[in-house]
Amino acid sequence: MTDLGDFRAEVRTWCETHVPTDWRANQINASEAEFVAFQKAWFAELHAAGFAVPHWPARWGGGMPVDQQIVLYSELAAHDAPRLVLAFVGIHHAASTLLVAGTEEQRQRHLPAILDGEIWVQGFSEPEAGSDLASLRTTARRLDDTYVVNGQKIWASGGLHADWCLLLARTDPDAPKRRGIAYFLLDMTTPGIEVRPIRNAVGESHFCEIFLDDVVIPAVNLIGAENEGWQVAQATLGAERGMTMLELAERLGNAGFRWLVDACQPIEDALIADRLAQFEIEIAGLRGLCRDLVLRSETGATGAADASVVKLFYSELLQRMTDFGAEIGGLAAHTTLTKPASSGWESGSWMLDFIGSWEWTIPGGASEIQRTIIAERGLGLPREPSAAQ
Incomplete structure (x- = not known):
């Protein structure tokens, strides 16, 4: 086992040679393309060093002991390293959901892809379902081996750049509100999806609205049982x-x-x-x-x-x-x-x-x-x- 002092020295040396000292100046007024390129390059840099997903199981590229993770984040902060803005939902929310409730096939498909730069967005909140998330109204109707989804999501951080979405939708309108919800993995290239940026008070458009019009999701993209998505969502929120x-x-x-x-x-x-x-x-x-x-x-x-x-x-x-x-x-x-x-x-x-x-x-x-x-x-x-x- 690596001594914590030695590990801190290792991370400190890495930060001194790899954290770009000019990133703040270069990221002021950066275009969307420049922002995305920088974020992906920085994630790849951390991944190459074994620092991108230390909280994941060792099988999937993590396995770092918790006391070392504490040291890692302390040193990255002390050296003013950039935040992983675009990768955040993927490496935390999507990964925890897949590891806790996903099938082996779903994990094999997405966890390596996240390490390769796959970007995720969270499709939970709606205009009338924020703090009371279980009041969501987006519907998912079963049709053979697919679900047809209609509704709207809001405050979807990073939605403009997302490849996949963690989506909650109501599958049983007659069930108690926490028992009639399903949890899906949604490919953001699916027809019927429209993403609209929301310009916020500081002039940024990090938040987005997602409109879903007869969006077809394969049943194999369901996480957990059909009406038990609320329980699965707790793993996501826990991240x-x-x-x-x-x-x-x-x-x-x-x-x-x-x-x-x-x-x-x-x-x-x-x-x-x-x-x-x-x-x-x-x-x-x-x-x-x-x-x-x-x-x-x-x-x-x-x-x-x-x-x-x-x-x-x-x-x-x-x-x-x-x-x-x-x-x-x-x-x-x-x-x-x-x-x-x-x-x-x-x-x-x-x-x-x-x-x-x-x-x-x-x-x-x-x-x-x-x-x-x-x-x-x-x-x-x-x-x-x-x-x-």
């Missing part, structure tokens, strides 16, 4: 926590905090120094929570609300830090309206980062939803009365 949150926490604590300290220089105001000290304490707490969650996940010892605690803490800390950066940065922070395409929510372009931080306090279960989960599942408090009561 948003754990190691992905650890990576985000490390990035916030490295680049994000460095940019914040730089923005406050020279630190001559005791109130500013106090705010920075408080942020540093909170970052240390977030890192500790994430590492504890990851380590306990390996043994199945996580609580029902642990992931919600981490998501809530990270998203609201991110929002407070970027808000403070925009405040302390003054006019310059409010008029800097560009950021690197392959960065995260801690790029140092404070106003854009602050606006982008709302992506974390709303999607994936808004902060109010997370607090309800923590109260009911974590603390055992009585369920909140419904509007009907």
Whole structure:
């Protein structure tokens, strides 16, 4: 077994020679083609080093011990490595779904393809099914050995570039809403699919709408049983926590905090120094929570609300830090309206980062939803009365 100190030195040396030092400058105002090319090249670089999918089983190119994964993400963040924006859904959500509920044929088809650059999008949310995802209305009607799908998806990150989609659709309209849903793998080249970009508040079009008009999906692309897609979806949603949150926490604590300290220089105001000290304490707490969650996940010892605690803490800390950066940065922070395409929510372009931080306090279960989960599942408090009561 490799000593952790030796492994850290190995990763550090690799980062010093492979992380492009000019990527931020080159990714500002990058075209869509330049962004996609850069993302695929960076993923290939990580894959060649064995760093792209360390959380996958060894059979599929992963198998890195959890303590080494923690070191890896810490060093990548410390060296300001670009984020894997386009590959994110594929290496986390699609992979976890295939490994937990996919057939061997489905795994053989898609896991190697993901390593070769296959891009995935998540087709879950709908205009009237966001935090209450089980209210989705997209339908899938069985026809011989196929399903015919009609409906609309929204907030599909990276949909413009996706090759495949993780799709939830209702197969039994008369069943209780969590029991009549099926989970499909959808080829995005299938006739009847229209992808429309949504221009957001910072001028980006990362989010998309997906319209499905009599889209035919082979029955072999069904994941799990026909009406049990909700259970399968929990494996997908679970991939948003754990190691992905650890990576985000490390990035916030490295680049994000460095940019914040730089923005406050020279630190001559005791109130500013106090705010920075408080942020540093909170970052240390977030890192500790994430590492504890990851380590306990390996043994199945996580609580029902642990992931919600981490998501809530990270998203609201991110929002407070970027808000403070925009405040302390003054006019310059409010008029800097560009950021690197392959960065995260801690790029140092404070106003854009602050606006982008709302992506974390709303999607994936808004902060109010997370607090309800923590109260009911974590603390055992009585369920909140419904509007009907």
